[in-house]
Amino acid sequence: MRDMEGQPAEGSVPLQQLKTKLIDILSADSDYLLQHAHSCGLLNMRKYNSIKAMNDPSEKVCEVLDCVIQKGEASSRKMLKILREADMLETFPKLRILRNLRKNPRGPRKSKRRNEECEENVPNEKLKREELVTERQLMLLAQYVGHSWKQLGILALGLSNVQLDQVEEDKRCHVDRVFAMLCIWRMREGRQATAAHLHRVLSQSNISLPPESLDVLS
Incomplete structure (x- = not known):
């Protein structure tokens, strides 16, 4: 993807540069990547089904990345953001290489004041991530949800x-x-997907759950 001056669109470049390494990392669970890309709107249903039908995990990952890169800067940035999410890092620990990406040298330099503000926000960002609901909590919760799970997904989670x-x-x-339904909700909510938030959402729903089910979110 290139801009009007013929230069690669910002955001596409790092994704392209990391493509080979990402294929190697993400091929460990290509369907997990595919599901996240689809739930976040990076792939339409037709493309999702087309990639899902592939047998080779590496080909699946390659096709997902190519599709995102072709969509341009916004989609590439969104994919990189998804790959940095806590659940992705938990599933693919090697994705921590993304944290070491250098900033675009041609990009605007931050002022001293801006840098100080970013440093002040680091503890808060770390705290927010620590409060995110974990996959373990979601799996424990899933064991309590009965056959009305679709109603719960639509009425309470807004899926x-x-x-x-x-x-x-x-x-x-x-x-x-x-x-899987709870994971889609967590991905959509992003940094707001805390255990407390999910507890509040489920408590206010009209779908009855065993009282002890919400204890896993405490």
Whole structure:
């Protein structure tokens, strides 16, 4: 993807440079990457199904990355942001290389005041990440959700029927379906996906859950 001056679009460059390494890392669970890319709107349903039908994990990852890069700067930045999320780092520990990416040398330099503000925000950002609901909590919670899981997903979590139908098609086990649904919610909420937030959302829903189910979010 190139800008009007013929230069690579900012955001696409680092993704292209890391493509080979990312294919090697993400091929360990290509379907996990595919699901996240689709749930975040980087892939439409047609493209999702096309990639899902591939047998080679490396080809799946390559196709996802190529599709995102072709969409340009905004999509490439969004993908890099997704790859830095806590759940992705937990699933693919080697993705921590993204934290060491150098800033674009042609980009605007930050003022001293701006740098000081960023340094002051570091503890707060770290605290927010530590409060995010974990996959372990989501898996424990999934074991308490009954056959009304789709109602819970639509009415309480605000997910679409299309998303839930896709989860139902991808996962055979009931607990895996509920877990995947909760992961989609967490990815959508981003930094707001804290255990406290999920506890509040589920407590206010009209879908009855066992009282002890919400204890896993405490």
